[in-house]
Amino acid sequence: MTTTKLVLLLTFLAIGALASASEPIVKEVLLKDLTDIPGKEGLMLTVEYPPGAADPIHRHNAHAFVYVLEGSIVMQVRGGKETTLTAGQTFYEGPNDVHVIGRNASQTKPAKFVVFLVKEKGAPALVPAK
Numbered sequence: 001m002t003t004t005k006l007v008l009l010l011t012f013l014a015i016g017a018l019a020s021a022s023e024p025i026v027k028e029v030l031l032k033d034l035t036d037i038p039g040k041e042g043l044m045l046t047v048e049y050p051p052g053a054a055d056p057i058h059r060h061n062a063h064a065f066v067y068v069l070e071g072s073i074v075m076q077v078r079g080g081k082e083t084t085l086t087a088g089q090t091f092y093e094g095p096n097d098v099h100v101i102g103r104n105a106s107q108t109k110p111a112k113f114v115v116f117l118v119k120e121k122g123a124p125a126l127v128p129a130k
Contacts, residue, residue, distance in 0.1 A: 024050075043117040044116050049111040065117075076100050082101055098129045
């Protein structure tokens with residue numbers, strides 16, 4: 001392999017790694033039927049935003065409670081105020097809210113938060129929106 005080809009290959013691999021690193025990492029922590037609320041379930045997730053990561057515009061069709069564990073995140077629902085949150089702060093999204101901004105406030109440091117959703121049993125946690 002020539003030096004030029006090797007440099008091009010390494011560049012493409014680096015770009016691919018950077019692109020995938022900017023995607024939020026979502027992990028399910030708990031899913032539990034809420035037996036005293038017919039048809040509802042609680043879903044707890046952790047979300048890690050690598051530096052510069054952002055969510056697409058979406059909605060949850062659920063009550064969403066956010067608690068920031070580390071770093072700093074920026075949140076906004078349609079018609080609401082853009083809010084920057086740091087560790088220990090919270091954010092709420094209602095079932096009719098459209099989440100227009102969700103991103104890491106830092107281009108150099110990761111951020112992590114917990115989301116607790118009260119949603120319809122079996123419904124998706126996130127639905128793309130415009």
